[in-house]
Amino acid sequence: MSGAAYPAGEPIRDVAHERAQVRSSKPAGAYRHLVVAAPAIAALARPGQFVAVSVGGPTSGMLLRRSFSIHAVDPVAGTVEVVVAAHAAGTTWITERRIGDVLDVVGPLWRAFPLPADGGAAVLVGGGYGSAPLFWLAQVLRERGSHVEIVLGAANADRLFGVDLATQTADAVEVTTDDGSAGTRGWVSDVLPQVLARSAATDVYACGPMPMLRAVTETAKAGGATAHVAVEEAMACGVGVCMTCVMPVVGVDGRTRMVRSCLDGPVFDGDRVRWDAFGDGLCRVPDDAVGAPQVGGH
C-alpha cells in the first residue's frame, strides 16, 4: 500500500516468534531492565527495531501486544534486552516477571536506524526511556568510525535512562531535565543546537515522545543534519495487520499516505513525517493525504 512509495532502505523481512525465558529483571530508575532468551530475534536484530510482547499469560483478557524498542542483543548468548515502564496493567505485568518466567515475544520488527556513510558524526537524542536503543546504536556507529554524542532528557532525574551507559559509549554526553534535578534544566532541544554545532553531525537519531521528535527534526534541519526518528505510536499487533498504528508520512512521490508505523517504521526520516497533523493526543488525516476523507468523513 505504501511500500512502493516510501524509500527508507531495504525492509527487513526476517522475523521470529519466540517463547523467551526471563534471564534477568532489574530496576533501572523509574523503569525495569529485562534480559530474555530469544536467540532467533537476537541473531536478526539491528538498532532501532522493536519487539512486541503479549501480556497476562495464556488466560489473559488483555489481547494486544506491547511494543518495546530493543535495548541490546547478544547474538552469542542469544539474549534480547528491553526497558519497560509500568504504565498500566499490561506493562506492570511484564515488570513483575521474574527469572525463569516466560514471555511471548515477536521480533525484530521492521525498519532499523539507517547508518550514515562511515565516519560521519552523529548525535543521538533520547527522551525518558526512549533512550533505550541508543547505546547499542552508539556502539555500532563508533565501530564504523563515527564521532558520537548523546543527549538524554526527561522530566526528572529518576526518569532518565542510561546516563552511565551514555558516558561509556559516547564521545560526549549532555543531560537535560524539566525540573533541573539532573544536568541542564530544560528540554533536549535547548541544548541540541550547540551539540550539533560542535560535533558537525550529519545525522541525528532520536527516540521519544512525538513533540520531542518534532523539535529534534526541526533543530536538526536548522543545523543542516538529517533526523532519523523512532516513533512510539499505539499499536495492536506490531506485524502490519491491524492498521491501528498509522501516521501521515510523505513518500518519494511527494504524496502523503497514512502508513503503518510498525511495518514502514518505527524509524522514519523526520523530514517526511507530517508533524502538522499531530496535536493534543490525536493525529488527524491531512486533507491532502491519498484517499483523505471528503465531506462527511470516513
Next chain:
Amino acid sequence: MADLSTTLAGATLPNPLMTASGCAANGKELHRFFDISRLGAFVTKTVMPAPRSGRGTPRMAETPSGMLNSIGLQGPGIDAFADEDLPWLASVGARVLTSIAGGTPDEFAYVATRLLASPAAASVAGIEVNISCPNVASRGLVFAIDPQASAQVIAAVRAAVPSHLPVFAKLSPDVTDLVTIAGACLGAGADGLTLINTTLGMVIDLDRMRPHLGGITGGLSGPAIRPTAVRAIWQVRSAMFADRIPTAPIIGVGGVASGRDALELAAAGASAIQVGTATFNDPEAPVRVLDELAGLLDTRGYAAFAEVVAAAHPERRRQ
C-alpha cells in the same frame, strides 16, 4: 485424521479455517509467519473503489477480552488490489475470499467487476460483501441494518459476478431482527452469510475527558463478542431449519482464539470459521486454531468436520 474439507455453495475448500477481513491485511505480512495457502481461504481487507486513508488516530482501544477499532476501511482501492495484491496472493497459492465494499450498490458491483478483470481472478474463491462495517461516518451507510438496502447491494453484486462464484453477505449483529436481514440477502442472490461483523462500542479517555478513539465510536471484536457470534449463527441456522429462510452456508466469525472456540461456532451452524482479532495477539493464530480444531475432532471421534456443523441444533441431532 478427520476429513477437514468443507463445501461453501459449491466451492470446496480443504479446511474450514480462514482469516477475517481487516485482521490479516492482504497476506504478505502473515505469510512471514505461516504459509497462507494452508488456510481454507484467505479473506482480504475490504477493498473499495478508490484509495482510502481511513480515519485519524487513536484507532484502537483495548477492552476486556477484546478491542475497539476505528480504522475506517483504509485501503489502496480496487485497481491496486486487482493489479498487485491479488496476483501476489495467487502466486503463493492462496484461495482468496475477497471482501468488497462501496458507498452505493453500483460501487459494490463496480468493485466486483473490476476484481474479476484481474489477471489473477482465478484465485478468487468467493466474494464477501461487507455491508456491515460500523466505521463509516453515516449510520445510513451500514446497509446491513436494513433488509431492503442489504438486498439491493447483494442483487447488484450477484448480477456482476458469474453464477459459479459464491457471494457471501457479511452481516452486523447490531440489528433487531437478524433473520429478516439474512433472509433478504439470501433472497437477493447471496449464496451464503458471514456472521458477524464487529459490534459498535465506545471508550472514554477519563484523563482527557473525551472519547478515546479519533473516530469516537469503534467496532468491538475479540473473545468478548464470541457469545454474540454464537447467538447470531444459532438464530440464523435455526431459521433455516424452520424453513423461514433458504438454507445456505454460514461462515462464522467473532472471538475465535482456539480450536475449541472454532468448534463452538461450527456447532452453532458455521460451515467455515474465520480467525480475526486473535491474529493480533498471535500471528500464527489462524493455522494454530486449524491444528487445534483438527486435534479436537480426532479426540472426539469425528470422521469429518462436516459432522460438527450445526451439531448442537436439535434438528441436526435428530437426523
